[in-house]
Structure formats: C-alpha cells, structure tokens
Amino acid sequence: GENVEQHPSTLSVQEGDSAVIKCTYSDSASNYFPWYKQELGKRPQLIIDIRSNVGEKKDQRIAVTLNKTAKHFSLHITETQPEDSAVYFCAVDSGGSNYKLTFGKGTLLTVNP
C-alpha cells in the first residue's frame, strides 16, 4: 500500500516567520495531494490541495509545491500568525478513480507571538 512520510513531527516558529512541512510518498500512480489543518479539539479541514498536473498552487499565505518525479510535496506558510497553530496533515490518493486517501502522521505547528 501507499506509504506517506511527513516531516517534521513538530515545528515551532516565531510569528511572521515562514513554516515548511514536507511529505514523501511511494505510489507513482497518486494524483491528488491535499493538506488538512486540525485545530485543537476540532475536525480536520482541507486548506489546500494540488493535482499531479500542477507544480505549485497558492492561496494567500499558503502554498503547496509538488515534485512528482521525486515523489514529494510541501506546504509553505508565510507570515505565520498565532492562529496558524494547529496539526497539519498531508495526504495522498491511491490513484485512478478510487479517491482513497493515505494520511501522513501530522505536524504540530506552534507559532509563538
């Protein structure tokens, strides 16, 4: 099955700094790469996603880059704010029309004021 590695497991930054979280995956058939944010006590919510025909996607302060050849993708958060503090999960689909996701183990991001 798909293997998704996510690093780092914890990340602490100062407010205003950038944060980068990386994921690698094993299945070259994967085509869909979402990122979810989970605030304390809340459900995971999609914040950005990218498909394999695109190398980069941005939405205000967040961006995702994808290197399909190397099988890795990254989440970039610029100008971090305390409300960005949360657990972030990457995920990878199983390819085709299955749409089954395999999640990384998560990164706890703490933004210090």
Place this chain on the structure above:
Amino acid sequence: DADVTQTPRNRITKTGKRIMLECSQTKGHDRMYWYRQDPGLGLRLIYYSFDVKDINKGEISDGYSVSRQAQAKFSLSLESAIPNQTALYFCATSSLETQYFGPGTRLLVL
C-alpha cells in the same frame, strides 16, 4: 460543516461491550469513510464505502464492522470493545477527491 454529523460525541464503555458509532451526512455524497486518530499516528482508514452496496476494508479493519444503511448513513461497530480501541473516530464523506470530516467521536474503552 453541520453537513456531516456523528453520534455520540463522547462515549465511555467497558471491555467486551458492543458499541455503535453513527455518521450522517446531508451533502449528498456517495462516498463515506471511517478513520481513527491516535496521537502521533495520524488518521488511519478503518472502512470505506463508495455506495450503499459497496463496503471495503481499510488498513486497520480488524475488530470493526460497518453498515451502510442508506446513502446518508454509515455506522461503525465494535463488536467486543477492547482498551486499545480507545481513540478519536472520524467519519468523512466525499463526492470526488475532497473529503469532509465530521466532528469526531471520542471513545474510551475501560
């Protein structure tokens, strides 16, 4: 996000008891999923269903069973609960790739 609901939100049960967690959605999605979340382990797929007649095992299905009663309802059962099934359980739905999660059920097995 009230479109995906889970009941109960919290449950304490004893080893050996049967327990059912329920998920309902008003999004009209065909696909539904059950995950468990444990600290440091992320979200692991237990079962998934792509329509009422389709049920599939995920990576950690042992000790669990599911029922898809209707397009909008997907239930997860623990036939004989054990302490290592203590976890946070999430239901999710999707029409295509994007999955939408319910609020979660926190289960404690004593």
